[in-house]
Amino acid sequence: MSTQHQKTAIITGASQGIGAALVEGYRKLGHAVVATSRTIAPADDADILTVQGDIADPATAERVVAAAVERFGRIDTVVNNAGIFVAKPFTDYTAEDYAAVTGINLDGFFHLTQQALPHLLTRGGHVVSVTTSLVDSPDSRVPSVLASLTKGGLQAATKSLAIEYATRGIRVNAVSPGTIKTPMHPDETHEFLAALHPVGRMGEVADIVDAVLYLETAPFVTGEILHVDGGMSAGH
Numbered sequence: 001m002s003t004q005h006q007k008t009a010i011i012t013g014a015s016q017g018i019g020a021a022l023v024e025g026y027r028k029l030g031h032a033v034v035a036t037s038r039t040i041a042p043a044d045d046a047d048i049l050t051v052q053g054d055i056a057d058p059a060t061a062e063r064v065v066a067a068a069v070e071r072f073g074r075i076d077t078v079v080n081n082a083g084i085f086v087a088k089p090f091t092d093y094t095a096e097d098y099a100a101v102t103g104i105n106l107d108g109f110f111h112l113t114q115q116a117l118p119h120l121l122t123r124g125g126h127v128v129s130v131t132t133s134l135v136d137s138p139d140s141r142v143p144s145v146l147a148s149l150t151k152g153g154l155q156a157a158t159k160s161l162a163i164e165y166a167t168r169g170i171r172v173n174a175v176s177p178g179t180i181k182t183p184m185h186p187d188e189t190h191e192f193l194a195a196l197h198p199v200g201r202m203g204e205v206a207d208i209v210d211a212v213l214y215l216e217t218a219p220f221v222t223g224e225i226l227h228v229d230g231g232m233s234a235g236h
Contacts, residue, residue: 006047008032008072010064010116012055012108013082015040017182018130018208022079023048025209029216034068036060037082055082056103061111065119075119077216080109080129083151085184090145097146105150109157117170124169127161128215129154130208131176133229139196139236155225162223171222173215178203178229197230 009026013019014035023035032047040050049071053060068075083105086097113127120127131151134144155174162172179185179193180203194201211228215221227233 006030006032006072007076008034008068008074009077009079010034010036010068010075010112011079011081012036012112014050017184018177018180018205019081021205021209022081022212025213026077026079026216029213031077032072034064034071036064054103055108055112056100058107058111061108061115064112065115068116069119074123075116075125076123077126077128078113078116078120079212080113080127080154082108083130083132085132085144085147087142087144087147089143093146101146101150105147106153109154113161117165120170121168125171126216127158127170127172128212129158129174130212131155131174131225133176133178133227133232135176136225136227136233137229137235139232141196158225159223166222171215171219173222173224173226175208175211175215176225176227176229176233177208178232180205180208197232198234198236199230201230203228203230 009031011019011022011033014023015037023033026033034049036051036053038054040052043050049067051064051067084101086101131154132147135148135152135155158172158174178197207228211226
C-alpha cells in the first residue's frame with residue numbers, strides 16, 4: 001500500500017497502448033500511479049488510482065491532481081502521453097478536427113502540467129511528454145500539420161519549461177516516437193508504416209516505455225527531446 005514516502009506519477013491516455021504500458025512501467029519502478037483516460041476502468045492494484053475524464057477539459061486536470069494528492073499525498077511525475085493524430089491534407093482539416101487535436105494534445109498538456117507543478121515544487125519532480133518525430137522530419141506520405149502544430153508546441157514548451165524550472169528541482173523532457181505498434185494502427189497498415197522508418201520496421205511499445213523510464217531516472221537530463229524513431233528524425 002502506498003505511503004507518502006512512495007513517489008507518485010500521473011499518466012494520461014493510460015487505458016491502452018503506450019499509456020497502459022507506462023502504468024506498468026512506473027509500477028515496476030515502485031511508483032504509485034494515477035492513470036487517466038476517458039474510458040479507463042478501475043484497477044485491482046491498490047497503488048493504481050484510475051480517473052475517467054477528457055483531458056482536454058480543465059476540470060479533468062483538477063480532478064486528477066486532487067485525486068493524486070488525496071490518495072497518495074504527493075505528485076512527483078507527470079507523463080503527458082494522451083494524444084490524437086489526424087492525417088489529412090491541410091485544407092481538408094475541419095473545425096472539429098482542429099478542436100479535437102488541439103484540445104487533447106495542447107490543452108491537456110497545459111492544464112494538467114500547470115495544476116501539478118505546485119506539487120512538484122515541494123520535492124522536485126519530472127514532467128515528460130510524448131510527441132512525434134514528424135515534428136522534426138515531415139514526410140510527404142503522411143500529411144501531419146495538426147500533429148506538427150500541437151506536438152511541435154509541446155517540444156518547444158518542454159525546452160522552455162526545462163529552463164524556467166532548471167534551478168527549482170523540476171526536470172522537463174519529451175520522447176519523440178516514430179510509428180509504434182499500438183491498437184490505433186490496424187494490421188493492414190503495418191507494411192506501409194514500417195517503410196516510413198529508415199530501419200524498415202515499426203517501433204514497439206516497450207521502446208517508448210524504456211525511453212520514458214530512462215528520462216525518469218536520469219537526474220542530469222532536462223530539456224531533452226529524445227527521438228525513439230528508427231532513424232526518422234535523422235533523414236531518409
